[in-house]
Amino acid sequence: MSQTRSTARLMDGTALARTTVAEAAASAAEIKRRTGVTPCLATVLVGEDPASVTYVKMKQNRCAKAGIESRHVTLPASVSTAELVAAVTALSDDPAVHGILLQHPVGPHIDERAAFEAISPAKDVDGVTMHSFAAMGFGEPGFVSCTPGGIMRLLDAYDVELSGKHAVVVGRSAILGKPAGMLLLARNATVTYCHSRTVDLAAHVRQADVLVAAVGKPEFIYGADIKPGAVVIDAGYNAGNVGDVDFESAAERASLITPVPGGVGPMTIAVLLAQTVGAAARQLGLDGV
Structure with missing residues (x-):
């Protein structure tokens, strides 16, 4: 990747995933010790x-x-x-x-x-069943879809205030776009979903305080359409190790941005492992693990 005149701070998913997995490993060891x-x-x-x-x-x-x-x-x-x-x-x-x-x-x-x-x-630690989807929508206990769950952990780790902010989600898949929007809504963000039928997508993107790109098209969103100071979460992964956002141009306008690779991707597996350990603790009737 060539050098960029980036003014955005990178959201390091690799480091956060390492911490998340270490916490899960400690909990797994405690479960084994106790049971x-x-x-x-x-x-x-x-x-x-x-x-x-x-x-x-x-x-x-x-x-x-x-x-x-x-x-x-x-x-x-x-x-x-x-x-x-x-x-x-x-x-x-x-x-x-x-x-x-x-x-x-x-x-x-x-x-x-x-x-x-x-x-x-x-046991739905990947958050793919209708039960898990409903739990996310209603804010009830359950397992979140792993990639949206990783996105939320990244936002929290970088102290991104969501309440009252306008979040724009580009993509509406059942395990990424839709649940990501629901989790953001649960944190009092105002959420707009965009998709392949959206008219004037760029106009919606320009309004985003928080942008989640999950459309599956390489470098589909350009920096010129990023609101200055926005937080950009690129959940895409395409051939050539590029995301759904044109990184170099977006990084000149965003305040925070996830790299591809090394942003959202590592968090997906980390959340899967954390939720597996959590599932084991619940099934074994353990509290505080």
Whole structure:
């Protein structure tokens, strides 16, 4: 990456993730000390998509470093919805498993929503079920979607005041854009959702005190449209290690900005591990862990 005339302060997701995982590891060790049980995350992978295989291995490695047991279930790409649901249900019913992650995508012939809904809400540490989505919307206890959860932790770590601020979320996916907006709304931000049908997107972006870019298009948002002093959260990750925001031009106007890589990405896995340990503590009836 070339040098930028950046005036924005970088939001270091790598450092915060390291702290988050260390806290989760300490809690996992305390759970094992008190109960003899090691928190366990089960991952389910359908097929052999290279990116998915790499991502699952990364999660398993991070689990090992955090003192979390990982169990992996690999199913052929030809698996039926019923077979996948049965595999996920078996993990939901297994008391030795505390968290479940079904790796996306699962294949166009599979009813992915049915497979997600086979995850017990108590073990939905990736925050993908309708139960978790409703809990986020109503502000009830539950598991947040990991990337939005990581975004909120970053905002808190950098003391970003959200109450009364205008947050603009560009993207409306079920596990990123939509829950990110709900979590911001719960913190008393005024939230605008933008998406592929939004008319004059730039006009909305220019109003954002806090901008969350989650549209999945490389360098889609330009610095000229960033409100001076805005906080820019780039949740995109595209080929060439670039996000959804043109970093160099945005950094000249923003007060805080996440880099890609090293911003939101590391926080996603950190939240997954933290929520797995939290799930284990709840299932084992432990307080204060």
